[in-house]
């Protein structure tokens with residue numbers, strides 16, 4: 001089936017990036033969130049990120065304007081349902097995702113493909129609560145979406161080949177590369193990456209290093225573009241903790257126990273860049289380590 005329009009639920013850092021790349025690739029995009037303020041912020045950010053691409057001569061001014069015009073925003077979930085492909089990119093909480101799918105089902109077209117950008121939650125379980133498990137799959141972008149090449153495609157137990165092929169076609173049209181992952185907790189990238197971030201938190205918690213020394217060690221010692229604590233702040237500590245909990249619960253192995261220090265930061269509301277405080281404090285001109 002040909003995908004022409006895409007509905008994106010959740011206009012946070014991933015939702016705005018997904019809307020951005022989809023619109024640039026020629027899809028009509030409907031972006032939904034529960035707060036108008038989040039929608040306004042997302043459109044403003046997409047405009048700025050497109051401007052940056054114009055100034056770096058990656059795209060023309062005309063491509064920028066056309067892409068932005070393809071994005072409409074709505075707080076009505078029913079308007080998102082009237083598209084060919086829905087990508088849910090709301091907060092990493094299973095009950096939130098179930099409620100979104102429940103609310104969208106009554107107005108969904110029969111052929112619409114439903115997907116989730118979840119970082120870790122079982123695609124099979126999310127799909128089982130919908131009317132179309134065969135047309136449901138994981139469509140997992142990496143952050144920042146306009147820059148990162150990979151999309152993980154995750155089939156639930158019931159996902160059919162036609163749905164997989166349609167999603168693969170979208171990834172190719174975006175000029176990105178797909179990696180196929182089986183539906184087990186946190187899939188491939190986060191099964192490997194988030195325990196490393198969690199271990200960096202333990203390294204901090206146990207006083208082996210401070211925030212700066214841990215990040216410097218991994219940037220210069222392992223050639224990572226960001227240190228693990230900087231990356232945790234970039235992803236969002238709430239999301240990192242949610243992924244660790246899915247790994248811990250889903251694989252029932254103590255090696256995935258979330259670091260208590262990560263839990264403490266999340267409980268404080270210090271979620272990283274998005275709240276201007278995490279392992280670094282972003283309220284000034286340059287990030288300042290909090291430990």
Ligand SMILES: CC(=O)CC(=O)SCCNC(=O)CCNC(=O)[C@H](O)C(C)(C)COP(=O)(O)OP(=O)(O)OC[C@H]1O[C@@H](n2cnc3c(N)ncnc32)[C@H](O)[C@@H]1OP(=O)(O)O
Nearest residue numbers: 049052056058119141142143144146147189190225226235
């Ligand atoms: C949690 C999950 O479920 C899965 C995940 O996503 S895990 C997270 C995966 N992501 C990562 O690991 C990111 C690691 N970090 C990096 O790769 C790099 O630090 C980075 C690409 C983010 C920035 O790179 P940098 O060299 O420090 O910065 P900079 O030179 O300013 O930017 C490089 C490019 O990215 C663009 N960019 C940077 N941040 C951006 C953002 N937030 N949005 C859009 N574009 C952005 C810049 O415009 C620039 O584009 P051009 O090359 O076209 O000029």
Ligand SMILES: NC(=O)C1=CN([C@@H]2O[C@H](COP(=O)(O)OP(=O)(O)OC[C@H]3O[C@@H](n4cnc5c(N)ncnc54)[C@H](OP(=O)(O)O)[C@@H]3O)[C@@H](O)[C@H]2O)C=CC1
Nearest residue numbers: 010011012013014033034035089090091092118119143235
């Ligand atoms: N951060 C990352 O690096 C990556 C995250 N992901 C996944 O993408 C998803 C989104 O993450 P991210 O963008 O970082 O999170 P954010 O916290 O930046 O954004 C989540 C957005 O979802 C909105 N939201 C919450 N409930 C609803 C709802 N019922 N309907 C519509 N919108 C809702 C939130 O609204 P408000 O804040 O206004 O309440 C917020 O705007 C998660 O599943 C995450 O695991 C995947 C890859 C990378």
